[in-house]
Amino acid sequence: MTAGPEISATVGIIAGGGVLPFSVAEALRARGIAPFIFAVRGFCDPVRVTQFPHHWVALGQVGRLTRLIRSEGCRDIVFLGGMVRPALSDVRLDWGTVRAIPAIAAALRGGDDHLLTGVSRIFERHGFRVVGIGDVAPELLMPEGSLTRRVPDADALADIAKGRDLLRALGPFDVGQAVVVVDGHVVAVEDIEGTDALLARVARLREEKRIRAKAGRGVLVKTPKTSQDLRFDLPTLGPRTIDGIVAAGLAGIGTVAGHSLVAEADVMTAKADQAGLFVTGLPL
Template sequence: MTAAALGVSSPVGVIAGGGAMPFAVAESLKARGLDPVLFGLKGVCDPAAAERFRHHWITVGQYGRAKKLFRQENCKNLVFIGTLVRPSLSEIRLDWETLRIMGRVWSAFRGGDDHLLSGVGRIFEQDGFRLLGLKEVAPDLLMPEGCVTRRMPDRGAMSDVARGREVLRALGPFDIGQAAVVIDNHVVGVEGIEGTDSLLKRVADLRASGRIRAAGGRGVLVKAPKSGQDLRFDLPTVGSRTVEGIAAAGLAGLAVIAGNTVVADPQAMIETADTASLFVVGLPS
């Protein structure tokens, strides 16, 4: 889709956290005729990769400086992408602009990750910026609907998928995690603050210790946004590393929500899954 079709004006400010996704988003914007400007978070964003784009460096807590740079670059449209470990308020060096809105910042911190990101988003919007999601700026990075691998999920796997979605819907209001592992309709693990990779490692360890006795090649990792989540922020992300973890945990495959899941490296993910005889399926939302 072109920039006009997406309804997004150029340039677009990419507030860049860790990992490869901020740069994939920047490349996707360029492919659509949009000019990306990276605002890399110091100590988090990869400096070498940022050099490929017009960029500035900002710090958490320095909202006044960030706002000045956004306006200097005429970035009315912004997208936040990449990994970021939530800092404690005591670790943040605040500038005067941040102190001025400290009540709103404190309110945003009093809750889970989605509450925090939505609260920060409202602060940006109250200052005239438009916060976008990947659907607006990089739809090509989102999981399509249907099975993308040679192996297809069987009836047992789809039953596990349905149970996983039920669990995640129930947990969503508590802002806990975005993933669950289900084997033979039995929930054996739910993602917490440790993240998906560590969840899969925990399942592999449980299998190795005999706590999981189901035969290998059964069970599914299910990932989905939290119910009520602001879909501009913190969408579930999968890639070849996720698939490698699924294989190590002895599962059959991966099921995610189409259109609401980021795929970091689509071709590599599919090739890794096909090599391991796993399925990867995008579910209707």
């Protein structure tokens, strides 16, 4: 792996939902780098964010956000956490946003990758450097090989290979990053609702007897999209993923090593071991 850029003394985390922004903030602290969280109202956890220096911002406050980032001395910023794509009517406009409306509107017309890349360019034009988790917290990237005691058997490896082939083919369409394959059959593909909803859908299919294979077979496969900007929206797994896999009756998960993120790895691995599942990092 090539060395990443030298990171500034304070890193700004533009934080949506989930645990990932806080996992990265803790990793930065452990490396002696100061995290500063810019918490997006309605998405970022209002309890956990109090553990870190932070400011609250609303969607659409580009001007306020850039001023705050600059005032806190953050050259490098990273976008983390889940967020629902907003309608323009839901965006609270400040003057900085008004000036950026043409760029924001153009970004909203594409898929998620197009949106994130477009938004990053707005901040880069203000002089900030947008970095990825691989730059600021590489220890959160999925390693190659199994994290769990259980490893995938031949049937699971065949399902993983099929899932990777499908995701590779779907990549140019910016559809999703995950698929469930059971005994060679593609049973569900991730859509705009995300991985948790994908696994819940598989659980319903099992309850409805639409999936005939017995529980404990089949895999969740997660990979980045073709030509994805790896600074943004890497496939992510954590303890909630394991809960979803258990409910869906699958054998485990395969995700690309070095190009996927693991949140709360110790908790996730313990849950997977307790449930007899595998979590494995796949070679690129």
